Amino acid sequence: MRDFSKGHEWLSINTATIRKQHGAEVPLDRIIDQCAERGIRAISPWRDQVAAVGIDKIARQLKAHGIGLSGYCRGGFFPAPDAAGLQAALDDNRRAIDEAKLLGAPCLVLVVGALPGALDGKALYKDIGRARGEVRDGIAASLEYAGQVGLPLAIEPLHPMQAADRACINTLEHALDLCDELDPSRSGMLGVALDIYHVWWDPKLQQQIARAGKERLLAYHVCDWLTPTRDLLSDRGMMGDGVVELKKVRGWVEGAGFAGFSEVEIFSVFDWWKRAGEETLDICIERHRTVV
Amino acid sequence: MRDFSKGHEWLSINTATIRKQHGAEVPLDRIIDQCAERGIRAISPWRDQVAAVGIDKIARQLKAHGIGLSGYCRGGFFPAPDAAGLQAALDDNRRAIDEAKLLGAPCLVLVVGALPGALDGKALYKDIGRARGEVRDGIAASLEYAGQVGLPLAIEPLHPMQAADRACINTLEHALDLCDELDPSRSGMLGVALDIYHVWWDPKLQQQIARAGKERLLAYHVCDWLTPTRDLLSDRGMMGDGVVELKKVRGWVEGAGFAGFSEVEIFSVFDWWKRAGEETLDICIERHRTVV
Numbered sequence: 370m371r372d373f374s375k376g377h378e379w380l381s382i383n384t385a386t387i388r389k390q391h392g393a394e395v396p397l398d399r400i401i402d403q404c405a406e407r408g409i410r411a412i413s414p415w416r417d418q419v420a421a422v423g424i425d426k427i428a429r430q431l432k433a434h435g436i437g438l439s440g441y442c443r444g445g446f447f448p449a450p451d452a453a454g455l456q457a458a459l460d461d462n463r464r465a466i467d468e469a470k471l472l473g474a475p476c477l478v479l480v481v482g483a484l485p486g487a488l489d490g491k492a493l494y495k496d497i498g499r500a501r502g503e504v505r506d507g508i509a510a511s512l513e514y515a516g517q518v519g520l521p522l523a524i525e526p527l528h529p530m531q532a533a534d535r536a537c538i539n540t541l542e543h544a545l546d547l548c549d550e551l552d553p554s555r556s557g558m559l560g561v562a563l564d565i566y567h568v569w570w571d572p573k574l575q576q577q578i579a580r581a582g583k584e585r586l587l588a589y590h591v592c593d594w595l596t597p598t599r600d601l602l603s604d605r606g607m608m609g610d611g612v613v614e615l616k617k618v619r620g621w622v623e624g625a626g627f628a629g630f631s632e633v634e635i636f637s638v639f640d641w642w643k644r645a646g647e648e649t650l651d652i653c654i655e656r657h658r659t660v661v
Numbered sequence: 662m663r664d665f666s667k668g669h670e671w672l673s674i675n676t677a678t679i680r681k682q683h684g685a686e687v688p689l690d691r692i693i694d695q696c697a698e699r700g701i702r703a704i705s706p707w708r709d710q711v712a713a714v715g716i717d718k719i720a721r722q723l724k725a726h727g728i729g730l731s732g733y734c735r736g737g738f739f740p741a742p743d744a745a746g747l748q749a750a751l752d753d754n755r756r757a758i759d760e761a762k763l764l765g766a767p768c769l770v771l772v773v774g775a776l777p778g779a780l781d782g783k784a785l786y787k788d789i790g791r792a793r794g795e796v797r798d799g800i801a802a803s804l805e806y807a808g809q810v811g812l813p814l815a816i817e818p819l820h821p822m823q824a825a826d827r828a829c830i831n832t833l834e835h836a837l838d839l840c841d842e843l844d845p846s847r848s849g850m851l852g853v854a855l856d857i858y859h860v861w862w863d864p865k866l867q868q869q870i871a872r873a874g875k876e877r878l879l880a881y882h883v884c885d886w887l888t889p890t891r892d893l894l895s896d897r898g899m900m901g902d903g904v905v906e907l908k909k910v911r912g913w914v915e916g917a918g919f920a921g922f923s924e925v926e927i928f929s930v931f932d933w934w935k936r937a938g939e940e941t942l943d944i945c946i947e948r949h950r951t952v953v
Contacts, residue, residue, distance in 0.1 A: 484904055487888045495904045501864065530822040532862035533888050533904045543864045570824035572793065572835045596779045596825050601890055612776055612784045612825045 383634035389642035446482035447507025564590035583626025675926035681934035738774035739799025856882035875918025
């Protein structure tokens with residue numbers, strides 16, 4: 370296992386972590402400068418943050434700072450109640466792939482979607498098996514285009530508490546089954562983004578990480594699980610503040626061949642989003658070196 | 662599949678569903694009277710509710726009304742930071758088994774516990790593998806006593822969002838693996854309490870229900886998953902108000918041989934616990950006949 374104690378060359382910041390500072394939205398170009406000031410070598414930005422500043426400007430800024438991407442957030446949300454909706458999702462994923470390619474991302478992270486309308490509290494259907502079928506078809510279609518472009522897709526299994534509204538792929542095993550179905554040759558074009566927040570509880574985690582192997586492990590995200598957790602989406606903890614065995618799991622991930630960035634992704638409406646971005650980043654670096 | 666539309670003979674009320682009425686705690690003897698008034702044939706009471714009134718009084722009241730139990734809540738919480746704590750948990754589970762037997766329960770429901778201290782926000786250790794080992798050992802020891810008494814134990818897999826603080830058995834597959842390890846002969850003394858709230862999201866649900874079979878399916882709990890869900894413990898929905906495919910899953914459960922009660926268990930700090938118990942019960946009956 371790599372020794373992170375000496376520095377933070379393998380730290381990446383998912384820009385959602387400091388998208389709010391002192392409770393207010395902060396533009397991505399400012400976030401990139403804050404990362405650059407600390408010698409952070411990689412980020413994973415969100416599409417809406419990129420669009421708000423302009424993708425060409427962001428691409429130039431990243432290049433000027435020598436900052437790379439550990440992923441691009443996000444494609445997915447494939448299920449829809451009708452054919453027009455399914456097609457619109459495919460079109461949007463194609464644009465996401467193009468953006469990821471332009472920015473030099475190693476993968477597009479897929480939050481695959483679930484019951485259409487559920488995110489607005491009004492599920493248009495309840496058949497999660499149907500949603501899973503639409504996800505499979507959507508990934509298959511997107512994978513074809515991704516292969517042409519040369520931009521790998523990373524399915525992110527989301528915590529089961531988000532199965533209704535955000536992603537109906539909810540375990541690493543489930544994601545890997547889908548990878549094996551759609552990419553049996555392990556081409557490197559389809560894999561997973563493993564976010565410890567979503568999978569830490571899984572009794573099959575170690576076994577499935579070993580199964581995934583280097584070809585399927587396209588991204589690794591860290592934060593921590595707080596007790597109590599007060600919100601199903603935005604109450605993630607800073608590494609070390611919760612109950613996740615971070616070093617143990619990183620050992621499994623690296624044992625399977627992963628040698629990429631450890632990407633910090635914290636949604637925190639009660640705590641970190643209220644603080645100064647500089648403070649949050651400094652603590653991310655310190656925790657990366659000590660507990661990740 | 663049984664036709665529930667004609668009546669509610671297979672409805673059971675988990676007494677947590679109306680433990681609060683108009684926002685205030687209601688004693689179990691009052692709850693039992695409310696159920697009896699509606700011809701409800703079974704309940705599943707909680708130990709603290711029974712103790713508050715007195716177990717002998719409750720036993721007499723149930724007998725007078727001809728009301729049976731569909732389960733007894735609850736044993737479990739096996740993990741502990743030291744040997745004294747582990748022994749105390751075993752002793753407490755022995756008492757729970759005795760109480761369940763005295764009340765004529767068909768099973769004792771086990772919420773197995775997780776990281777000791779996590780429920781109070783201060784996990785005494787983080788090794789969920791250790792907690793799972795302590796759970797295994799605790800069930801093995803309790804099973805020996807349960808077998809002597811003739812009182813089956815029902816492991817309740819809890820939703821992964823409760824893996825840190827309430828139960829580290831989080832999928833039906835995980836629970837059945839443990840059953841097979843500790844009771845390979847499928848004696849009928851060890852099985853599962855399948856609560857749809859905890860398992861509805863699982864892509865392996867249908868397969869694992871079939872695997873469980875009649876000998877392992879000791880209890881079946883219903884409610885619904887709301888979107889949004891505002892609290893990790895107490896924001897369950899009334900059947901029909903959420904996204905769970907209730908009839909589909911009951912079809913799987915009955916297809917596997919289950920022919921017992923459909924037990925309503927709703928923790929609802931924002932809605933049902935604020936209402937009159939009579940209203941909640943009447944709606945439970947109506948939904949049991951129409952959507953369960």
